[in-house]
Amino acid sequence: MTVLSVLDPVRVAEDYATLDHLCGGRLELIIGKGNDPRHYPLFGITEEEQWESLSERYALLKKLWNEENVTWQGRYRPSLDNVTTQPRPLQQPIPIWHGSASSTISTELAAKYGEPIFSSNTFHPQAKYKALIDHYRERWAYYGRDPKDAVVGAGAGSLYLANTSEEAVRRFRPYYDAFTSTAAAQHNQSPFRDLEDNIKNGPVLVGSADFVIEKILNYHQAYGHQVLSISVDGLTEAEQREQMEWFAADVAPVLGREIPSTVWESQSATPRQDILSVQQA
Numbered sequence: 711m712t713v714l715s716v717l718d719p720v721r722v723a724e725d726y727a728t729l730d731h732l733c734g735g736r737l738e739l740i741i742g743k744g745n746d747p748r749h750y751p752l753f754g755i756t757e758e759e760q761w762e763s764l765s766e767r768y769a770l771l772k773k774l775w776n777e778e779n780v781t782w783q784g785r786y787r788p789s790l791d792n793v794t795t796q797p798r799p800l801q802q803p804i805p806i807w808h809g810s811a812s813s814t815i816s817t818e819l820a821a822k823y824g825e826p827i828f829s830s831n832t833f834h835p836q837a838k839y840k841a842l843i844d845h846y847r848e849r850w851a852y853y854g855r856d857p858k859d860a861v862v863g864a865g866a867g868s869l870y871l872a873n874t875s876e877e878a879v880r881r882f883r884p885y886y887d888a889f890t891s892t893a894a895a896q897h898n899q900s901p902f903r904d905l906e907d908n909i910k911n912g913p914v915l916v917g918s919a920d921f922v923i924e925k926i927l928n929y930h931q932a933y934g935h936q937v938l939s940i941s942v943d944g945l946t947e948a949e950q951r952e953q954m955e956w957f958a959a960d961v962a963p964v965l966g967r968e969i970p971s972t973v974w975e976s977q978s979a980t981p982r983q984d985i986l987s988v989q990q991a
Contacts, residue, residue, distance in 0.1 A: 715743035715764040716753035723774040723795040735800045742809030821849035826861035863937035867914035871956045875917035919960035936971040
């Protein structure tokens, strides 16, 4: 993911086109405006400008990837005169997802360009993110597209599996307390009283494999997402490996049977209609 609201689109265009070549055309990019207000002054914009900045910079990024000899003038970077960024992207086009967390401005931008969204689904109850996803599909249809072609991905908060839900809560609690004490978490003002409240009413996946599966299926019923991002950020290296292996063995196979996904099927010799695509954050 790149926080495009504060970055130079020329640099982003060249850096990620280079990465596209290095990975053999497997790059997919999530753009977003960020969720930590401390970074805006570092890059010369105010928090109030974040949406306008993101929109302008994204339009320029698209132009730089789609055209050569670009002449351009805007507000958030110096003008360009007959510029062609190098290297040119290997993919035509590079797939782009729009990060969505708090505003219909992001879902509107994604629908306007006909591109998928990735709901952060991290800090708030399900209803808030569902409203944004519903708005995305409504605006997708407004622009003359079939709503069934709209693609949605979603985060899931932190993952922590154990033999029992009680054990998972006990082992994960120190990490949760550390996460919620950060400046970014304080800014986002979590509506959840504590870890138990977040497990019951929020997005974190903490519990037994059966509990986590049931919760993911509940969120899929609300969102209709085809890609799931799970996070083991902040855990020890040993626990990260443990959690990913546990998820792959006990959770992913069930999701593959229960949730259809057509994302990336055109890139594979084997259709992936029966697979929930899972990304590790």
